[in-house]
Amino acid sequence: MSDVKNRTVNLLQVLLLIINISAIYFLVIFVYVTTESIRRHYVARKFLDNVQSIPTNPQRSMIIVLVMGTVLVVTFLYRHYKKTIENKKLIASLVVDFMVAAVIMVELDFNYKGLLLLICANIITYLAGNKTKFIMAACTVSGYLLADYELISIYMPLYRISEYIQYYTADVQQLLYSVVNLLNSLNIIVFIIYCVYVMNAQSGTIDEINKLNHELQSANGQLKEYAEMTERMTQTRERNRLAREIHDTLGHTLTGIATGLDAAMALMDVSPEQTRKQLELLSKVSRDGIKDVRRSVNELRPDALERLSLEVAVRQMITEMAQVSSVDIYFETEEKNMRFDEDEENAIYRVIQESITNAVRHGKAKKIWITIERKDGELILEIKDNGIGCDNIKSGFGTKHIRERIDMLKGHVEFDGSKGFTVTAYIPIRWGENYD
Amino acid sequence: MKVRLSSEVKAMAIVAVLLASLLTYGVYKQNKVTVLEFGMFTGSNWEVANANSFIIIDEAIKRFEETHPKVKIHYYSGILREDYSEWFSRKLLQGKEPDVFMVLGTDFNQYASMGVLKNLNSLMELDSSFDKDKYFTSSLKTGQYGSNQYALPYETVPTLMFVNKTLLKKEGIDMPSADWTWDDMYDICAKATKDLDGDGMPDQFGCYNYTWRDAACASGIQLFSENGRSANIDEEGVVESVKFIRRLNSLNRDTKITREHFNGGSVAFMPLTFAEYRTYKTFPYKIRKYANFQWDCLTMPAGSNGENLSRVDTLLMGISNKTREEKLAWEFLKLLTYDEDIQTDIFRYSQGASVLKSVTGSDTMENIVQQDMEEGDTVISAELLSRVIEEGYVEAQFRNMNQAMALADSGIADILENETTIDSGLKILSRSIENYLEQDNRN
Structure with a gap:
């Protein structure tokens, strides 16, 4: 909202307030002064013949309306000068305005309903587009419709300002009518101008929002590209590390063994004793190699699995995934002792990770259920989500890796994309068998 | 030296102040005298001289104040009938009309249409000691506007x-x-x-x-x-x-x-x-x-x-729609218009007739009217008078x-x-x- 527009809106608001306060003060003081004049001239009974009804107590009405008018000014100044107001206090001040307006209208026997335009203008300005604004605006509009003099006068006797005006001589009458009509018309005109300005100002805000939104979207796109690039870089780095590990450990050991075996073959006929020593050495080297390989594999394992048990690692991963992707993930298992061989744990961990990633990325799932159970010596791992699923499962849809990993363990895996997406893996675990 | 009051002392002090104010309010409420305003004019409603117009009202007020010790009834004396309408209108414009007041026949429909008078329907229905059929039909009808009773008759003249x-x-x-x-x-x-x-x-x-x-x-x-x-x-x-x-x-x-x-x-x-x-x-x-x-x-x-x-011309009495003492106002209105003794006084001290069938149709009425007349004059019979009023045209x-x-x-x-x-x-x-x-x- 530009400053010029802001100033204009403020000015119009002040103008609306001044017109309304003038109107109600004028009416209520006019009725009181007229009543006193009628009494002074002893024409009360004659006056009554020409009226439908009279105010309950003009003096009391005058005092009440004067006080209530001040309240309107005070709440206006409060909203105007206090820059930051809590939403609750803001609504409270608008509700106070509304009730004050109602009291004033009742005191004026519904001879003036322009106040509701003032209230409506305030609601439009101060309340952001939410339910409260809608409710209060609806209240005000229905109030404006129902607070109609002609409508209410059917049900209860109300005095009419024109009947008080008619007490005066024709030229004064003309003047008074013009004042009343002028105030009424001015109020409506200023209100309409005000609405137009506020609408203009608010449509400016909407343009700004659209622009920002656009910028946000392009930034998001860039971010995705970066992410993909990072993933590719990580992959390359990981492959290089793998190559180096194989080269450093396995390559080194195998080369040593091959060379040692060659030497053993040469020595075999010359000196069986030497050969035996050579073979013992080779055996030691190969054992060292196994140790190295094991260490390498350990290093290649996911960090969590290296440090923690499978269950704890899986739970930690779930927590992290749930945190970053706002998905509810439920993990359930009846297996108390989840200690398997490292390759098995690795495969299970990776399958779960891959499945969650697939569910979130492709399935747009909000809930994921993971169960691990043991049946007929097999471990059944099921990952189920409530995402969009898919009709025919394409290979490479994130499922390829999973299948590979399970195949390596001589298990099999099933995919079902009919109701969300379900991955069910059957793994023949080597219960109790040791790697060594 | 500063004295620090403990919170207990403070609490006791607050309770004491509360109790004292409550007690004061109670005593005030007990001794408070409610003033009921009554609007009436001096002289007769029937354009005949009447020196006794206060007697009935004063008697009624005396009786009312005896049975209601905390209530005083106040009326403005000295308002002539020809000024009453203007006097009342001026009060009305100010919003300070009396609680109970006389309503002239020429003012009744105007006031009733303006909502000045209290609708008496519910008061009449809720009061088990009240039977509207005791009034002459024509008198009661004078106080009706639309289908509602806005005033009760006090005195009638056919x-x-x-x-x-x-x-x-x-x-x-x-x-x-x-x-x-x-x-x-x-x-x-x-x-x-x-x-x-x-x-x-x-x-x-x-x-x-x-x-x-x-x-x-x-x-x-x-x-x-x-x-x-x-x-x-x-x-x-x-x-x-x-x-x-x-x-x-x-x-x-x-x-x-x-x-x-x-x-x-x-x-x-x-x-x-x-x-x-x-x-x-x-x-x-x-x-x-x-x-x-x-x-x-x-x-x-x-x-x-x-x-x-x-x-028939009937003088009405009504209750202000704004009265704060609805119950007292109704009781006083009832005393004036419904009490047989007060209504009998109308024959004694005023020139009209009672609006109650039992009073106008009684021998007492004939005796009172006879007292004022010469021996030879025939008194209008209670039966004829009652008939004329009952069938009266409104x-x-x-x-x-x-x-x-x-x-x-x-x-x-x-x-x-x-x-x-x-x-x-x-x-x-x-x-x-x-x-x-x-x-x-x-x-």
């Missing part, structure tokens, strides 16, 4: 026919019976109208001040619809009534009869109110006014299709009824004066009154 017995005797005419008709009245008037001094113009007359409205009552016609939206001025009964008045007037040729003629004893009939009857039958007015002839009163003559009905109440009636009055006076055709004249008049009513309703 219109009766005043008969110059001396004149009738001289002309050898018998006193008419209570169920006499227009034809009887016309015959007597024709016989009584005479040129005694031989100047070619009559100087003894049949009747004075018998108007088209008296005649319309006797035909049983309601001049306006209940809601005040249409006028029935052009209906058969009204046409007959106006025609009858024209016939009566034609007997007098062009002589204008005045009150002086009647007072001088040269008119046979004159409608007068029960209040006038009582005033002029008693000392000192009896001697001053009608010393030279004997007179009595009679029911009004019945119209061609009607009965011996006459207008015009529908609506806003601006007085203005509409004034229009009808002047229009019909024109018709009678200018010798126009009655049927068409009334049709035109009826339409113009309906135009007025329509306009008024639209406002």
Whole structure:
């Protein structure tokens, strides 16, 4: 909202307030002064013949309306000068305005309903587009419709300002009518101008929002590209590390063994004793190699699995995934002792990770259920989500890796994309068998 | 030295202050005197002199204050009847009208339409000791606007026919019976109208001040619809009534009869109110006014299709719609209008009749009225008076009824004066009154 527009809106608001306060003060003081004049001239009974009804107590009405008018000014100044107001206090001040307006209208026997335009203008300005604004605006509009003099006068006797005006001589009458009509018309005109300005100002805000939104979207796109690039870089780095590990450990050991075996073959006929020593050495080297390989594999394992048990690692991963992707993930298992061989744990961990990633990325799932159970010596791992699923499962849809990993363990895996997406893996675990 | 009060002491102090203020309020409430404002005028409602108008009210106030020790009733004294309407209107404009007040017949519909008067329906229904059927139907109806009771009757006065017995005797005419008709009245008037001094113009007359409205009552016609939206001025009964008045007037040729003629004893009939009857039958007015002839009163003559009905005029009392003491106001209103002793006092100290059937129809009433009269005078019987009031004619109440009636009055006076055709004249008049009513309703 530009400053010029802001100033204009403020000015119009002040103008609306001044017109309304003038109107109600004028009416209520006019009725009181007229009543006193009628009494002074002893024409009360004659006056009554020409009226439908009279105010309950003009003096009391005058005092009440004067006080209530001040309240309107005070709440206006409060909203105007206090820059930051809590939403609750803001609504409270608008509700106070509304009730004050109602009291004033009742005191004026519904001879003036322009106040509701003032209230409506305030609601439009101060309340952001939410339910409260809608409710209060609806209240005000229905109030404006129902607070109609002609409508209410059917049900209860109300005095009419024109009947008080008619007490005066024709030229004064003309003047008074013009004042009343002028105030009424001015109020409506200023209100309409005000609405137009506020609408203009608010449509400016909407343009700004659209622009920002656009910028946000392009930034998001860039971010995705970066992410993909990072993933590719990580992959390359990981492959290089793998190559180096194989080269450093396995390559080194195998080369040593091959060379040692060659030497053993040469020595075999010359000196069986030497050969035996050579073979013992080779055996030691190969054992060292196994140790190295094991260490390498350990290093290649996911960090969590290296440090923690499978269950704890899986739970930690779930927590992290749930945190970053706002998905509810439920993990359930009846297996108390989840200690398997490292390759098995690795495969299970990776399958779960891959499945969650697939569910979130492709399935747009909000809930994921993971169960691990043991049946007929097999471990059944099921990952189920409530995402969009898919009709025919394409290979490479994130499922390829999973299948590979399970195949390596001589298990099999099933995919079902009919109701969300379900991955069910059957793994023949080597219960109790040791790697060594 | 600073003394620090412990929180217990503070709490005790607060409790003590609260208790003390509560106690003070209780004592104040106990001793507080409620003042009930009563609006009334001095003198009689019936345009006759009345020196005793305060006696009944003072008696009622005394009795009320005895049974309600914490209540004082205050009234403004010295407001004349002719000023009362203006006085009350001024109070009303200020919003400071009394709680209970007298309502003049000419003000009632205006006030009721403005919402000044409290609707008494629920008060009447909730009060088990109250039976509205104890009032005369016509009196009760005077206080109704729309279908609601906005005021209760206090005192009522029917219109009766005043008969110059001396004149009738001289002309050898018998006193008419209570169920006499227009034809009887016309015959007597024709016989009584005479040129005694031989100047070619009559100087003894049949009747004075018998108007088209008296005649319309006797035909049983309601001049306006209940809601005040249409006028029935052009209906058969009204046409007959106006025609009858024209016939009566034609007997007098062009002589204008005045009150002086009647007072001088040269008119046979004159409608007068029960209040006038009582005033002029008693000392000192009896001697001053009608010393030279004997007179009595009679029911009004019945119209061609009607009965011996006459207008009743009722003084009403109402409660302000704004009163804070609704219950007290109702009790006081009930005491004034519903209590048999207070209502009996109306015969003692005022000139009207009670609005309660049991009081007006009692022997006590006859005795009280007899006390004021001479031995030879016949007192109107309780039964006849009750009948006249009960069957009394009450015009529908609506806003601006007085203005509409004034229009009808002047229009019909024109018709009678200018010798126009009655049927068409009334049709035109009826339409113009309906135009007025329509306009008024639209406002």
